[in-house]
Amino acid sequence: MLDPDPRFLAKLRQQAEFTDAELAEFLECWETKLLRKKDHYLRAGDICRSTAYVNKGCLRRYEIGADAKENILNFALEDWWVGDLESFWNQKPGRFYIQALEDCELLLLSRVEFVKACDRFPKYKAFHDEKMHRSYFATLKRMTVATSGSAEEKYLLLAKEQPQLFQRVPLHYIASYLGIEPESLSRLRRKLAGK
Amino acid sequence: MLDPDPRFLAKLRQQAEFTDAELAEFLECWETKLLRKKDHYLRAGDICRSTAYVNKGCLRRYEIGADAKENILNFALEDWWVGDLESFWNQKPGRFYIQALEDCELLLLSRVEFVKACDRFPKYKAFHDEKMHRSYFATLKRMTVATSGSAEEKYLLLAKEQPQLFQRVPLHYIASYLGIEPESLSRLRRKLAGK
């Protein structure tokens, strides 16, 4: 029933040091969730009740600012984790939306099972903590790019680090991620193409 | 010798649930470090070897971007913690500079003592983890403001949340923090004053 990406299993085996037996037991607690394109996995005000792995598909995480504009924080492709860590942690309403940009298949571990698993498999808790730290450090890095660099620098960095995105995500979403208007992105791309 | 701010002790007593006896033992591991104005506590490339509490003074954390410009991420006043959590965690060279903007007194717990303390006082480890989480969530929130808001919004928010800063930090540092040039901040302030 559950059909995880090989990378999912590899991570649990290597980073969380699961044996095959433990892995089999652990996987029982997960479930599959299918999302149609444009469906939301999470909305502002929701409490994030599971930790989710992107088995197939592509999603965007965004929030809606005071000016009612959508502001994309990141995209998630296969082998990424999605969710609102703060809301998942506190079990309080969050402020993010997470929406499928394609038909998606997520693997979910509910909060209840998560707590049990942390207890049953301390290595998994360590694995999750480590993920949280990495996520923190990545956010810090992204923040420095977002605040210091020009739109052009940010665009080139994204093109270098996640070229796959351009094959799958409409450009106006990329513009939102970069913090500029679609028109500006269009002009920027024309300028760069002319080089 | 160590002369901690009352808030430092209160935090350890309340949040880390130290008893007076434990506290006395724990404080033995800390040391005081004095910084003169403009001294650096940390530089890019350094490995962050202690966790530090600002007992007195004011510091800025910044990095130097590809364009050789200084980019201030945050200021730290009394009762804040400073350091490069990522570098402290990995014990690898970091990319941040932390500089005293006034004569400062820091309370330091070295990495070695930190590890021992986490072992000896599990509550302290939980306290530190919790601090890290809050720091993560705060960074996420700040990122939202930094990427979506206008310079004016960011300025007003800072003026509301940390008015003390304006009494102690030169405006061109505040401009750097807001991601604008000192000239722009000057003009912005004139505009706002005229209202």
Place this chain on the structure above:
DNA sequence: CGATTCTTTGAAAACAGTCAATCTGTGTGG
């Protein structure tokens, strides 16, 4: 006081945002 550091001002240039129109490709229903 003299030197440095910080802040302000002005004018020009670069840049991104807005509005409106057009162009493109995709997919749906007749």
Place this chain on the structure above:
DNA sequence: CCACACAGATTGACTGTTTTCAAAGAATCG
């Protein structure tokens, strides 16, 4: 299979903001 609607991308003209460069005032410190 075509016509049409629709979402996405581009373009132009215009506006507004921010940067840049250069210079001149404050303020502070030794």
